[in-house]
Amino acid sequence: MRALMQDRPLLLAGLIEHAGRYHAATEIVSRQADGSLHRQGYAATASRARRLARALGRLGLRPGETAGSLAFNHFRHVELFYAVSGSGAVLHTANPRLPPEQVLYTMQHAEDRLLFVDLHCLDLAEALWLKLPALRGVVVMATRGEMPADRLPGALCCEELLAAEDDGYDWPSFDENAASVICYTSGTTGQPKGVVYSHRASMLQAYSIASNNGFALSAQDCALPVASMYHVNGWSMPYAAAMVGCKLVLPGRQLEAPALLDLIRGEGVGIALGVPTIFLSLLEHLRLNGGDLKPLARIACGGAAPPRAMMEQLWREHGVRTIHAWGMTETTGGVTFFLPRGNDRLDDFDLIELQGRPAYGTELAIVDEAGRLLPWDGKSVGEVRARGNFIAAGYRGLPAFADGWLPTGDVGCLTPDGTLKLTDRAKDVIKSGGEWISSIALENAAVGHPAVAEAGVIAVAHPKWQERPLLVAVKAAGAQIDKAELLAYLAQRMPHWWLPDDIVFVEALPHTATGKIQKSELRRHFAAYRLPEPG
Numbered sequence: 435m436r437a438l439m440q441d442r443p444l445l446l447a448g449l450i451e452h453a454g455r456y457h458a459a460t461e462i463v464s465r466q467a468d469g470s471l472h473r474q475g476y477a478a479t480a481s482r483a484r485r486l487a488r489a490l491g492r493l494g495l496r497p498g499e500t501a502g503s504l505a506f507n508h509f510r511h512v513e514l515f516y517a518v519s520g521s522g523a524v525l526h527t528a529n530p531r532l533p534p535e536q537v538l539y540t541m542q543h544a545e546d547r548l549l550f551v552d553l554h555c556l557d558l559a560e561a562l563w564l565k566l567p568a569l570r571g572v573v574v575m576a577t578r579g580e581m582p583a584d585r586l587p588g589a590l591c592c593e594e595l596l597a598a599e600d601d602g603y604d605w606p607s608f609d610e611n612a613a614s615v616i617c618y619t620s621g622t623t624g625q626p627k628g629v630v631y632s633h634r635a636s637m638l639q640a641y642s643i644a645s646n647n648g649f650a651l652s653a654q655d656c657a658l659p660v661a662s663m664y665h666v667n668g669w670s671m672p673y674a675a676a677m678v679g680c681k682l683v684l685p686g687r688q689l690e691a692p693a694l695l696d697l698i699r700g701e702g703v704g705i706a707l708g709v710p711t712i713f714l715s716l717l718e719h720l721r722l723n724g725g726d727l728k729p730l731a732r733i734a735c736g737g738a739a740p741p742r743a744m745m746e747q748l749w750r751e752h753g754v755r756t757i758h759a760w761g762m763t764e765t766t767g768g769v770t771f772f773l774p775r776g777n778d779r780l781d782d783f784d785l786i787e788l789q790g791r792p793a794y795g796t797e798l799a800i801v802d803e804a805g806r807l808l809p810w811d812g813k814s815v816g817e818v819r820a821r822g823n824f825i826a827a828g829y830r831g832l833p834a835f836a837d838g839w840l841p842t843g844d845v846g847c848l849t850p851d852g853t854l855k856l857t858d859r860a861k862d863v864i865k866s867g868g869e870w871i872s873s874i875a876l877e878n879a880a881v882g883h884p885a886v887a888e889a890g891v892i893a894v895a896h897p898k899w900q901e902r903p904l905l906v907a908v909k910a911a912g913a914q915i916d917k918a919e920l921l922a923y924l925a926q927r928m929p930h931w932w933l934p935d936d937i938v939f940v941e942a943l944p945h946t947a948t949g950k951i952q953k954s955e956l957r958r959h960f961a962a963y964r965l966p967e968p969g
């Protein structure tokens with residue numbers, strides 16, 4: 435029997451139309467290139483997205499074709515998300531923090547026909563656009579007065595394009611499985627790989643993170659996504675915020691602690707979303723300068739394992755709850771979340787530091803090196819696999835994943851109730867005498883010491899154990915600590931055989947384009963390093 439329900443595809447443009455109608459005055463606040471704040475409601479955003487969709491048609495962007503963006507988090511990027519995908523074309527959110535040759539590679543690979551560039555990314559656009567013969571035009575996301583005088587000759591002004599259109603535009607209807615956005619993984623080995631999202635997958639991800647088991651978003655919230663819009667669609671916040679009608683505060687390019695604190699205080703941010711580095715730097719700033727995080731009430735943190743000490747400090751000193759989430763570019767965002775049950779305490783950090791359990795829509799499995807399923811016993815460690823409604827089936831131009839599961843490249847175990855506990859990236863594991871040592875656990879334990887700002891652990895060759903851990907640490911500003919003190923601190927918290935064989939203090943650690951410690955670079959740097967002789 436066929437159901438007698440209306441058949442309406444899950445298309446992303448419907449979100450901004452909904453927000454424009456029912457949350458018309460709720461603001462999107464954006465930090466602009468000159469530092470000033472720009473404000474506009476969802477009604478204006480929906481109207482501008484429609485005008486931009488008309489302009490895209492006039493520029494010859496056809497359904498299924500790709501437009502690239504080189505831009506940070508601000509209202510014009512939100513409008514582009516809706517205008518491009520909503521008109522049936524595909525947005526390639528290029529990552530401006532990748533090396534230029536990799537950005538170029540992704541633009542060629544995604545076959546970008548138009549390029550939208552904000553004022554922060556002009557240098558990069560200038561370096562690349564002449565190498566992209568398939569480009570039909572470059573649009574600068576700025577007012578006429580802000581247009582660069584003698585750069586990018588022939589580039590169009592986004593605000594002039596909008597001014598020339600009216601907002602009468604009917605979003606087309608099409609298959610919800612059509613591509614909406616292409617985002618490239620920040621591959622540290624080899625070229626980046628293209629993940630192609632669908633309208634349906636992003637819509638289901640938005641429902642998931644908006645739900646109480648996700649980030650619990652509502653029309654009463656004010657959210658600050660520090661996660662970049664060129665990285666997994668800003669964790670889908672441009673979609674989820676429109677879905678629930680929450681106020682959106684977008685930091686532009688200014689991600690330093692004072693600028694973020696200014697937004698939190700000035701705009702009444704209740705939830706901020708980002709990688710641990712962001713919140714570590716906020717806490718470090720408060721340690722040196724005093725002050726508090728009010729009115730921030732919770733953070734959604736993932737992208738790397740949040741150190742327990744950071745989460746405890748946020749809770750005990752500032753009353754800020756961490757919603758710990760795990761996901762990746764290939765999963766359209768969050769897959770597992772800290773999902774407290776009736777008896778679970780919100781300050782049970784033994785639980786919160788685990789990666790959490792899947793919200794509805796995904797399944798996880800752990801497999802050994804031969805691909806055999808491992809038991810959910812909290813001990814059997816192997817590679818994590820994922821499948822579900824918003825998980826990639828393969829990469830652009832490459833064969834689909836075998837047997838329908840995404841091989842995540844993450845290593846960990848599942849507890850009997852299905853909680854994910856990650857220990858490493860597959861390529862970062864340290865295998866000592868055949869047993870695994872968790873670099874994540876060691877790094878986070880080290881950062882628990884107040885004098886340590888950041889720590890990265892890599893494997894170095896060892897004649898007897900094959901590999902042993904080397905800890906590379908950055909001291910907190912003005913703090914004093916030496917190797918013996920840090921080792922003694924770790925010895926109280928880690929199994930004895932996990933303790934690093936050496937600790938090296940450095941000025942700074944290398945980071946990837948998405949703010950994670952770049953282990954490959956760290957390994958390269960310490961390639962000639964030899965462990966000290968046991969004394």
Ligand code: AMP
Pocket residue numbers: 619620666735736737738739740758759760761762763764789842843844856858859948
């Ligand atoms: P990306 O595709 O750049 O978002 O990176 C995804 C990877 O980040 C995952 O495969 C993990 O290795 C890591 N990651 C994300 N969230 C977490 C988390 N909560 N804990 C530990 N690692 C994480």
